[in-house]
Structures are given as structure tokens and as C-alpha cells.
Amino acid sequence: MKTKRILSLLLTLIMAFALCIPALALDADPEIRNVIIMIGDGMGENHLKLAEQYGHTLFMNTEYDLRGQSMTSSLSHITTDSAAGGTALACGMRVINQTVGVLGYDPFGLVRLPMSITEVAAEKGMRTGIVTTDKTTGATPADFTVHVLYRKQYEKIGQAQIETNFDLIWGAKESTLAREDVEAHGWTYVSNRDEMLALEPGSRSYGQFSGQLWRPNNSLTLAEMSTKAIELLNTDNDKGFFLMIEGAHIDKNSHTSDGIKMDYDEKRESVVDAVVGFDNAIRDVVEFAREDGHTVVLVTADHETGWIFADIHGDMRFHSNEHTAHNVPVFVFGNKTLFKANHAVPNYTIPIRLARLLGWGKDEFPRARDGSLIKRGPEDASPGDVDGDGDVTAADARLALRAAVGLERFEPGSAEFLAADMDGDGVITAADARQILRIAVDAEA
Numbered sequence: 001m002k003t004k005r006i007l008s009l010l011l012t013l014i015m016a017f018a019l020c021i022p023a024l025a026l027d028a029d030p031e032i033r034n035v036i037i038m039i040g041d042g043m044g045e046n047h048l049k050l051a052e053q054y055g056h057t058l059f060m061n062t063e064y065d066l067r068g069q070s071m072t073s074s075l076s077h078i079t080t081d082s083a084a085g086g087t088a089l090a091c092g093m094r095v096i097n098q099t100v101g102v103l104g105y106d107p108f109g110l111v112r113l114p115m116s117i118t119e120v121a122a123e124k125g126m127r128t129g130i131v132t133t134d135k136t137t138g139a140t141p142a143d144f145t146v147h148v149l150y151r152k153q154y155e156k157i158g159q160a161q162i163e164t165n166f167d168l169i170w171g172a173k174e175s176t177l178a179r180e181d182v183e184a185h186g187w188t189y190v191s192n193r194d195e196m197l198a199l200e201p202g203s204r205s206y207g208q209f210s211g212q213l214w215r216p217n218n219s220l221t222l223a224e225m226s227t228k229a230i231e232l233l234n235t236d237n238d239k240g241f242f243l244m245i246e247g248a249h250i251d252k253n254s255h256t257s258d259g260i261k262m263d264y265d266e267k268r269e270s271v272v273d274a275v276v277g278f279d280n281a282i283r284d285v286v287e288f289a290r291e292d293g294h295t296v297v298l299v300t301a302d303h304e305t306g307w308i309f310a311d312i313h314g315d316m317r318f319h320s321n322e323h324t325a326h327n328v329p330v331f332v333f334g335n336k337t338l339f340k341a342n343h344a345v346p347n348y349t350i351p352i353r354l355a356r357l358l359g360w361g362k363d364e365f366p367r368a369r370d371g372s373l374i375k376r377g378p379e380d381a382s383p384g385d386v387d388g389d390g391d392v393t394a395a396d397a398r399l400a401l402r403a404a405v406g407l408e409r410f411e412p413g414s415a416e417f418l419a420a421d422m423d424g425d426g427v428i429t430a431a432d433a434r435q436i437l438r439i440a441v442d443a444e445a
């Protein structure tokens with residue numbers, strides 16, 4: 001009884017202290033102007049191990065400042081596809097598989113068109129770019145540029161892309177897009193390395209390249225494209241830039257089936273090539289970021305492809321030709337507070353964390369296209385995670401306690417309310433806040 005009272009008093013004291021603690025991980029960093037998200041499509045933890053077994057020391061896996069994992073599920077499926085996986089990373093919101101930047105199923109009347117981080121960046125006057133080894137209309141580049149109900153509407157995606165005001169969109173050629181049409185919308189159309197290298201800052205360019213952009217020894221590589229894109233976006237514009245770079249072929253090459261498209265070792269080699277081509281781009285991008293000092297680089301994947309794990313001899317082998325629901329790696333360069341080291345965070349919180357780092361408020365991102373706030377629905381509630389950032393921290397206890405004393409008001413049934421009401425009695429009280437703080441303290445210990 002006595003111990004209980006002492007514990008109770010101690011928790012009350014900690015709680016009083018917690019009231020003054022801001023959410024550390026989601027503070028703005030005034031030094032950060034530029035954000036670069038790099039997505040290794042389909043890149044799981046064991047893709048890295050596979051490349052290492054082939055003798056490659058990966059820059060991303062040795063030089064990072066912060067490492068963790070992303071939980072990749074979509075709104076509709078435990079195993080996401082690239083469209084929904086990329087939308088979570090682009091729009092800060094989980095959607096249904098196959099949809100691109102659209103919430104097709106909206107029973108809570110939340111929002112249909114969540115704005116992408118690229119769109120908000122452009123609205124804020126930042127320069128914006130998309131670089132991929134995939135076709136420019138592939139699911140991932142589409143997620144960061146347009147909104148369509150189905151990822152295979154390539155013609156619609158291409159048309160919508162050329163109507164955007166982004167600074168550059170580069171990838172492999174999309175056959176439904178005509179050069180004249182692209183140029184008529186004010187873009188410089190570039191189709192090879194020389195044309196790309198000749199671009200000057202201030203131009204807006206749509207890149208339609210041929211060749212295997214993912215190969216580390218191709219005539220045009222992802223690393224070269226990334227370096228040139230940064231040169232074009234990093235003008236003296238003090239508003240900074242946002243750039244998404246995708247290594248799409250880690251996924252594509254992991255999908256090929258044994259004995260159908262290529263033999264097994266050839267498949268593994270092609271996947272390793274794609275990982276190395278992506279890693280080379282990361283090395284060059286981070287080299288820029290470190291010199292610049294105002295750039296954060298986040299590397300992750302939308303999902304794992306191929307169910308790679310070690311066989312009885314320790315060799316990394318594919319066990320599927322499809323996506324899996326495994327957590328994927330997240331590496332951060334240029335920041336150590338975006339999330340707690342070695343922890344897994346839900347995929348959709350990643351762009352939200354980056355937005356907060358840039359100082360964007362809750363009313364700015366995530367948000368619907370019409371400017372209204374995105375309300376999280378009950379299905380998003382995770383016990384104790386009141387602010388929805390994927391971690392239970394003292395900041396969540398603080399919010400719950402503020403709600404208990406009437407300083408915050410959460411709609412009954414909202415994600416915040418459900419997350420704060422730990423004992424489920426329909427009222428948020430100090431007892432709920434105390435339970436949250438216990439979890440937070442345990443997690444810190």
C-alpha cells in the first residue's frame with residue numbers, strides 16, 4: 001500500500017513535469033531547408049544482406065545517422081502495393097491498395113484527396129523534383145505528383161503530371177506521352193544524358209530516358225540523375241527544395257520468377273545491381289547533404305518484395321515473387337531525432353515527421369486538397385499514441401492529461417480520444433494519462 005502511494009506520488013510529479021515537455025521528435029529544425037526522400041522500392045532488410053553477401057559494403061547501411069524501420073501496411077491490406085505504400089510516404093495517410101493519392105473508401109467523411117508533400121512544398125515556394133528509374137508514370141512517382149483512383153491509368157497520370165507546376169519529373173519513357181504535348185505545357189523535354197546535363201537552373205524539365213537507369217554501369221545512372229537534379233533544385237532560393245528519388249528496380253527485379261524470366265542467380269545478381277545502383281545515388285546525395293548542412297535525407301522502402309531470408313547455409317534466398325508485409329529499413333542522414341533509434345514507425349508518419357522538421361504545422365500537412373484538416377478516424381487509434389506520431393511518449397501523456405483537465409478537447413470517437421482513453425470507460429481522466437506515462441517511461445528505460 002505504502003509503495004503504491006509512493007509510486008503514485010512519483011508518477012504525479014513526473015506527470016507535472018511531463019506537462020512542460022514538448023514532443024521532442026516532432027520539433028522544427030531551423031537549420032533544415034531541404035528534404036530528400038529516397039525510396040528503394042521493395043527494399044527489405046535482407047536485400048541489404050543479399051548485396052553484402054555479394055561483396056558490397058553499402059553506404060546506406062554503414063554511414064547513417066539514425067536507423068529504424070517502417071511498418072508498411074496499407075488501409076486495405078496488411079501487405080501493401082506500391083501505390084498505397086507510396087501514398088503513405090507522400091501524403092501522410094494510408095489508403096487502399098492500387099489507389100494513388102486518393103482515399104477511395106471514406107466512411108468517416110475524412111478526405112478524398114490528401115495533398116502530397118511535393119504539392120505542399122511547391123505551394124510554399126520550395127523547388128520540387130521527382131527522379132526515378134521507373135517510368136515517370138509508375139506508381140511511386142505518381143504518388144508524389146498526382147491523384148488517380150487506379151495506378152494503371154498511365155495516360156491520365158502522364159497528363160496530370162504535365163499539368164503540375166513541379167520543377168522536374170525524370171524517369172523512363174512513358175509511351176502515351178507525346179513530346180509536343182509535354183513541351184506545350186512549358187516543360188523542357190529531355191531524352192538523354194547530354195540533354196539532361198545541359199539543363200540550367202530555373203528550367204522546368206520532364207525527363208523521358210531510355211536504357212536501364214538502375215544499372216550502376218548504365219550510360220545514365222540514378223546517381224548522375226540525382227546529382228544533376230540537386231544542382232537544378234538547389235538554387236539560391238532560401239525556401240529550399242523537396243526531392244523524391246526512387247530506385248524502382250529493387251522491386252521489379254525481385255518480382256521476376258525463377259525459371260520464367262531469368263535463372264535464379266541471374267535474378268539475385270540483377271537485384272543486387274539495383275540495390276548498388278540505388279546505394280550509389282544515396283552516397284552522392286548524402287555527400288551533397290553533408291557539405292550543404294541544411295539538408296535531411298531519408299532513405300526507406302514502400303514494402304519488401306521477395307520474402308528474402310537465409311537458407312540453411314546462411315545464403316540469402318528469395319521465397320516469393322511477391323510483396324510481403326515485413327518491416328523495411330529507414331535510414332536518416334543529417335538528423336537524429338526524427339524518431340527513436342532502432343524503433344519501427346508506421347509508414348504514414350514518415351512524411352509527417354519530415355514536415356514537422358521543416359516547421360510545417362498540423363493545419364498544413366497532412367491535409368486535404370481543399371484546405372480542410374484531415375481528421376484521423378477511429379481505425380487509426382493506437383492506445384496511448386494520442387498525437388498519432390507512432391510512438392507513445394511523455395508528450396502523449398501530457399495531451400491526455402490536458403484533455404483530463406479540460407485544456408484539450410477531443411471529439412468522442414476520434415482517433416485522439418480513443419488513443420487517450422486507455423481504460424475504455426468513455427472518459428479521459430488522469431488515470432488514463434498515468435497509464436500512458438507508464439508506457440512512455442518503460443519505452444525510454
Ligand SMILES: [Zn+2]
Pocket residue numbers: 041042081082083085251302303
Ligand atoms: Zn513498391
